[in-house]
Amino acid sequence: MTEPLVLGIETSCDETGIGIVRGTTLLANVISSSMDEHARYGGVVPEVAARAHLEALTPALKAALAEAGVTLAELDAVAVTSGPGLSGALMVGVGAAKALAVSLGKPLYAVNHLVGHVGADVISVRDTVDGPTEVRTRPLEYPTIALLVSGGHTSLLLVRDLISDVELLGETIDDAAGEAFDKVARLLGLPYPGGPQIDRVAASGDPKAIRFPRGLSLPKDMEKHRYDFSFSGLKTAVARWVEQKRDAGEDVPIADVAASFREAVVDVLLAKAIAACTDLGVPRLLLGGGVVANARVREVAAERAAAAGIELRIPPLDLCTDNGAMIAALGAQLVAAGRAPSRLDFGADSTLPVTTIQA
Amino acid sequence: MLLAIDTSAGASVAVVDRDAGVLAEFTEPDTRRHAEVIGTLIQDALRESGVAVTDLSGVAVGMGPGPFTGLRVGIAAARAFAFGAGKPVVPVVSHDAVAFGVAEPLLVVTDARRREVYWSSYSGTDPEGLPIRASGPGLAPPQSLEEVVPDFRTFRRVDAAEVSAASLGLVAELLYLHHRPFASGEALYLRSPDVTLSAGPKRVS
Numbered sequence A: 001m002t003e004p005l006v007l008g009i010e011t012s013c014d015e016t017g018i019g020i021v022r023g024t025t026l027l028a029n030v031i032s033s034s035m036d037e038h039a040r041y042g043g044v045v046p047e048v049a050a051r052a053h054l055e056a057l058t059p060a061l062k063a064a065l066a067e068a069g070v071t072l073a074e075l076d077a078v079a080v081t082s083g084p085g086l087s088g089a090l091m092v093g094v095g096a097a098k099a100l101a102v103s104l105g106k107p108l109y110a111v112n113h114l115v116g117h118v119g120a121d122v123i124s125v126r127d128t129v130d131g132p133t134e135v136r137t138r139p140l141e142y143p144t145i146a147l148l149v150s151g152g153h154t155s156l157l158l159v160r161d162l163i164s165d166v167e168l169l170g171e172t173i174d175d176a177a178g179e180a181f182d183k184v185a186r187l188l189g190l191p192y193p194g195g196p197q198i199d200r201v202a203a204s205g206d207p208k209a210i211r212f213p214r215g216l217s218l219p220k221d222m223e224k225h226r227y228d229f230s231f232s233g234l235k236t237a238v239a240r241w242v243e244q245k246r247d248a249g250e251d252v253p254i255a256d257v258a259a260s261f262r263e264a265v266v267d268v269l270l271a272k273a274i275a276a277c278t279d280l281g282v283p284r285l286l287l288g289g290g291v292v293a294n295a296r297v298r299e300v301a302a303e304r305a306a307a308a309g310i311e312l313r314i315p316p317l318d319l320c321t322d323n324g325a326m327i328a329a330l331g332a333q334l335v336a337a338g339r340a341p342s343r344l345d346f347g348a349d350s351t352l353p354v355t356t357i358q359a
Numbered sequence B: 001m002l003l004a005i006d007t008s009a010g011a012s013v014a015v016v017d018r019d020a021g022v023l024a025e026f027t028e029p030d031t032r033r034h035a036e037v038i039g040t041l042i043q044d045a046l047r048e049s050g051v052a053v054t055d056l057s058g059v060a061v062g063m064g065p066g067p068f069t070g071l072r073v074g075i076a077a078a079r080a081f082a083f084g085a086g087k088p089v090v091p092v093v094s095h096d097a098v099a100f101g102v103a104e105p106l107l108v109v110t111d112a113r114r115r116e117v118y119w120s121s122y123s124g125t126d127p128e129g130l131p132i133r134a135s136g137p138g139l140a141p142p143q144s145l146e147e148v149v150p151d152f153r154t155f156r157r158v159d160a161a162e163v164s165a166a167s168l169g170l171v172a173e174l175l176y177l178h179h180r181p182f183a184s185g186e187a188l189y190l191r192s193p194d195v196t197l198s199a200g201p202k203r204v205s
């Protein structure tokens, strides 16, 4: 079986994702987001997300099968995210995937969400704009460094092999980068989600106007946290700067603050990712996660990768944000490699380590 | 024949038949392992009953009330199983399963955590054998049940630590048979999502 047909279920955060792939070819990628329901809270509320998953699941399954033009009976396997992520949210997907697999009598693969983001890169997309031709990108070579940044995680991985050898180089020790965007947006009176808002406002600002701190970048921090991230101090620095302006009765230059904050985040993300590439002699960098939607992240990544002679890979945006297709794709790789299905008694593991590619 | 799933307390899965009764039932009393056990429980119940997925006429599921995280695992599993099998979902109020077969007035009480309980009162059973819910399901601190439950003193109280999927399935079979309305398809959370709206960013200096 070289081209297994796999359905993937993703419910680790606020997107209910159902994807279907045949081998590395994308057939469907249905995403139902509860983002709007979180807007009034200014961040993802786990219970709100979990309730939304329960309601979105069956409609998304139906839509994905229709989009792919396949039937459940044709599937070779089901794949599901078992962690890391919000535990109550993960459990909805895990419970559904197990029951679906048992009812269909199909093998079930429990996979790691973060490795799924890396798996997104193997997917080739059918280009429907210029006719039904398949856009097949050159396969990802290994090893590669992967920088995965979203509202839920900020991780730097060394991937020697997608299905057998992934190592965590570093991760955030406090807030995820996406969370920092949301918090600073709130501080500036901008709506949720913060990423696109900061991006919009920053367009007319000066990124060099204010020198905000780069977390864990001082020599003493670099010894212990070379590849780790911290955004909590940055968020506080922005808050303090804005308060001082307001206390002094001055106008807050929102565009400059947004641009300078964004620059600090992007700078530290890419500095550490590029450093990992050079330190470890890995000339490849893969980006993933919702923060990749941020234009400045992609711009700086392209500049610095080119300057350092590093090949940069960025999957299409709807495969970068949380989705079921990447989970299906990783599952398909496991099936194609002849891996045994997961045991039926795995749980949702909110802190599943990246070394556990399949649970 | 129905597959029945309830995770409003522990996790319970059964296969029941209107005429033959309970063909299989597997229960995990642990209230924090729903996601781990649900697949195996379904598989075991099907295997022991010898019933093929294609022979089922639907999937009965306990809609609660019950603690959210666990409750959702059963509902998600029931919906996904039914979707996979191409069968309908039959939603049932979980407390009905506890009251099933009890002719005397009964107050069903289950744990809602955070020093509260879920309750439903039943006045007995109808000629079809279905429990007649008098009031509820509701949510209350245990000490205020007496004020909250109408005619509190007329009921025998039962504190249920487990909800049997077999009983739930038999209730569903009777609802089916006598063309009675099923429960609503909405999960009975009886509590808003646990969020406090912040008044705005806090000062840092």
Ligand SMILES: [Zn+2]
Pocket (backbone or CB within 6 Å): A113, A117, A150, A152, A153, A289, A290, A321, A322
């Ligand atoms: Zn993600």
